[in-house]
Amino acid sequence: MERKNFCKNPIIRSIYTADPAPMVSGDTLYLYTTHDEDELIKDFYTMFDWRCFSTRDMVNWTDHGRIFSLDDIEWADDRAWAPQAAERNEKFYLYCPVHKKDGGMAIAVGVSDRPEGPFKDLGHPLIDEGDWNDIDPTVFIDDDGQAYLYFGNPELRYVLLNEDMISYDEKTGIVKVPMTEESFAKGSHDTGTSYGEGPWFYKRNGLYYMVFAAFAENVHQEHLAYSTSKSPTGPWKYGGVLMTEEGGCFTNHPGIADFKGHSYLFYHTAELPGGSLFHRSVCVAEFHYNEDGSIDTVPKCEGIEGI
Numbered sequence: 001m002e003r004k005n006f007c008k009n010p011i012i013r014s015i016y017t018a019d020p021a022p023m024v025s026g027d028t029l030y031l032y033t034t035h036d037e038d039e040l041i042k043d044f045y046t047m048f049d050w051r052c053f054s055t056r057d058m059v060n061w062t063d064h065g066r067i068f069s070l071d072d073i074e075w076a077d078d079r080a081w082a083p084q085a086a087e088r089n090e091k092f093y094l095y096c097p098v099h100k101k102d103g104g105m106a107i108a109v110g111v112s113d114r115p116e117g118p119f120k121d122l123g124h125p126l127i128d129e130g131d132w133n134d135i136d137p138t139v140f141i142d143d144d145g146q147a148y149l150y151f152g153n154p155e156l157r158y159v160l161l162n163e164d165m166i167s168y169d170e171k172t173g174i175v176k177v178p179m180t181e182e183s184f185a186k187g188s189h190d191t192g193t194s195y196g197e198g199p200w201f202y203k204r205n206g207l208y209y210m211v212f213a214a215f216a217e218n219v220h221q222e223h224l225a226y227s228t229s230k231s232p233t234g235p236w237k238y239g240g241v242l243m244t245e246e247g248g249c250f251t252n253h254p255g256i257a258d259f260k261g262h263s264y265l266f267y268h269t270a271e272l273p274g275g276s277l278f279h280r281s282v283c284v285a286e287f288h289y290n291e292d293g294s295i296d297t298v299p300k301c302e303g304i305e306g307i
Helices: none
Strands: 006-008 016-025 028-036 049-055 061-069 076-078 084-088 091-100 105-112 138-141 147-151 157-161 195-204 207-214 223-229 237-243 255-259 262-269 281-287 303-305
Touching: 016 084, 016 255, 016 262, 028 061, 028 084, 028 255, 061 091, 061 105, 084 138, 138 195, 147 195, 195 255, 207 237, 237 262, 281 303
Parallel strands: 016 281
Antiparallel strands: 006 303, 016 028, 028 049, 049 061, 076 091, 084 091, 091 105, 138 147, 147 157, 195 207, 207 223, 223 237, 255 262, 262 281
């Protein structure tokens, strides 16, 4: 820390981390991340486990180490990608995309009695469509108790989770969200919109937000953008750019949390020594909402004050 009560970015410096997913439980913010290995295999994302860090003041972080890994998932063999966690019925659920043996991408669920794990796999995928779209799950439990799991690249899809949080309403099934320019702006990703991946779904003051990693027209590096809706299932209306592309790596990934009266956007860059598109580092910025619920573009920053 360069000065008292200040958290300097990147906030995790001992290893390369990416895809930050904050979750508040009680007086503690837990931050789940992926882990970019130092040594690459086939010059690609080399990621085998998920990590957890926690804080009560946004400055002092406790490293809980490896909390879940590919070794814990017998049916998966690669790609421990962007997770998100949720708390319900005194249990904690960690939703994780992985590569299925002899298959495509699928979404696993780890369950634990503690937010810092360790997590135990269900023994089978929650979502497995046999394609490559099933990545980057984001989970939210609405005021009426209905839980939603959104996910997807290049399409945004969702399921209605059952109360057990480890199964979903099969009658409704997997719903594909219309990928329109009105919802996600014109862009250069596969659907013709800016939506790329990494959705982050939440609700604030009656308005639903979908924050996501996005590709602008003729730009081949991700920025962050957001859309809003008055319903948890849309239709969505594009809101604007949340964070610009600069950061030194091809990807970015949003994680948003309100904690002790402050709003935070977690993201990742390649700012640590040796950083690259395959060696990323988690950062955080404080931001504010406008009166109408809109969000101005959030600049990448040196760090944040403690609380």
